Amino acid sequence: MIDYIDEIEITVESGAGGNGISSFRREKFVPFGGPDGGNGGEGGSVYFKGNSNLNSFRDLIQNRFYKANKGENGRGSNKNGKNGKDMIIQVPLGTEIIDSKSQKVLIDVIENDKSYLAIKGGKGGLGNSNFKTSRNQSPKKSTQGEKGNKIKVVLNLKTLSNIGIVGFPNVGKSSLISLITNSKAEVANYPFTTLTPNLGVIKTLDKDYLIADIPGIVEDASKGKGLGIKFLKHIERSENIIIVLDASCEKIEELNNQYKKLIKEIKSYSKSLPSRIKMIIINKYDLCKFKDQLCNLVLDKNIKQVIFSCIDSNKHDIEKLKKNLLF
Numbered sequence: 001m002i003d004y005i006d007e008i009e010i011t012v013e014s015g016a017g018g019n020g021i022s023s024f025r026r027e028k029f030v031p032f033g034g035p036d037g038g039n040g041g042e043g044g045s046v047y048f049k050g051n052s053n054l055n056s057f058r059d060l061i062q063n064r065f066y067k068a069n070k071g072e073n074g075r076g077s078n079k080n081g082k083n084g085k086d087m088i089i090q091v092p093l094g095t096e097i098i099d100s101k102s103q104k105v106l107i108d109v110i111e112n113d114k115s116y117l118a119i120k121g122g123k124g125g126l127g128n129s130n131f132k133t134s135r136n137q138s139p140k141k142s143t144q145g146e147k148g149n150k151i152k153v154v155l156n157l158k159t160l161s162n163i164g165i166v167g168f169p170n171v172g173k174s175s176l177i178s179l180i181t182n183s184k185a186e187v188a189n190y191p192f193t194t195l196t197p198n199l200g201v202i203k204t205l206d207k208d209y210l211i212a213d214i215p216g217i218v219e220d221a222s223k224g225k226g227l228g229i230k231f232l233k234h235i236e237r238s239e240n241i242i243i244v245l246d247a248s249c250e251k252i253e254e255l256n257n258q259y260k261k262l263i264k265e266i267k268s269y270s271k272s273l274p275s276r277i278k279m280i281i282i283n284k285y286d287l288c289k290f291k292d293q294l295c296n297l298v299l300d301k302n303i304k305q306v307i308f309s310c311i312d313s314n315k316h317d318i319e320k321l322k323k324n325l326l327f
């Protein structure tokens with residue numbers, strides 16, 4: 001079963017406005033009643049609504065066509081038609097709504113519970129009572145409702161988070177997010193355990209920090225190796241990026257290599273991403289074979305570097321790391 005979809009194309013259509021009608025009052029003792037044709041109702045509009053409980057477009061996969069309702073036609077006795085029901089499509093925060101034709105981003109859904117108008121419904125037509133003038137007391141004229149609009153849009157999810165975690169597969173990224181947040185990310189001793197992004201939250205008194213853990217990046221991921229670099233879009237909007245390295249390697253030089261390779265892949269996704277790297281966590285310290293040399297290793301003098309072990313850490317270490325992370 002497919003349960004994670006971060007890009008999908010759908011068609012959305014707003015409702016047509018109802019027609020105004022032409023009608024005349026017919027009452028028992030009023031043989032020539034005036035015009036009383038009501039207006040048509042407005043067509044329903046299409047909205048996208050941010051929902052922080054969603055993290056993918058899984059619920060939209062069944063149906064690729066979303067249509068708002070038509071407005072009702074007007075009726076006699078000056079009764080206006082009811083407005084058509086709006087179509088409200090719930091999407092995760094960080095969803096870009098892109099016009100398939102022009103490739104322009106129409107909407108960026110970033111606020112929870114907020115509805116963003118995508119296409120407005122057609123206006124209702126006017127009933128003949130609107131056209132009464134001193135010279136024409138019995139106008140027959142009424143107008144039709146406006147048609148609805150139909151567009152194809154691509155929904156592209158770029159997860160919103162404060163901190164994004166990046167590293168090679170199996171280095172302990174998911175272990176880390178499970179330790180420092182409420183996330184129950186799957187952890188296992190093989191590469192590509194994580195196939196879809198995990199989100200976790202660190203709550204502090206004044207702010208909630210969203211942390212994103214994404215599938216591992218390998219050398220040449222930008223050329224399609226491993227799972228590729230497409231998942232980097234989920235940390236593209238993270239204010240801060242954390243790199244996790246694995247110290248269980250044979251030699252200290254390998255840490256340098258891991259770091260350089262990661263930077264290369266991140267750069268090939270976006271030149272501006274590396275400037276947001278705020279911390280390097282050298283994980284699996286418990287398995288490190290060159291502990292005495294590790295304290296002197298400086299991978300990048302501008303970036304905070306922390307030696308850590310997800311397996312051996314105690315509550316105090318975790319709290320200290322969290323404080324460090326929140327800068």
Ligand SMILES: Nc1nc2c(ncn2[C@@H]2O[C@H](COP(=O)(O)OP(=O)(O)OP(=O)(O)O)[C@@H](O)[C@H]2O)c(=O)[nH]1
Binds near residue numbers: 187191192
């Ligand atoms: N000894 C030791 N093992 C660790 C440490 N951190 C994580 N592990 C183990 O390393 C393995 C991989 O951990 P994950 O957290 O799944 O790694 P990941 O980076 O999320 O891996 P992918 O999702 O595959 O990219 C698991 O067996 C963890 O238990 C550590 O500090 N020390």
Ligand SMILES: [Mg+2]
Binds near residue numbers: 175186194214
């Ligand atoms: Mg993982």
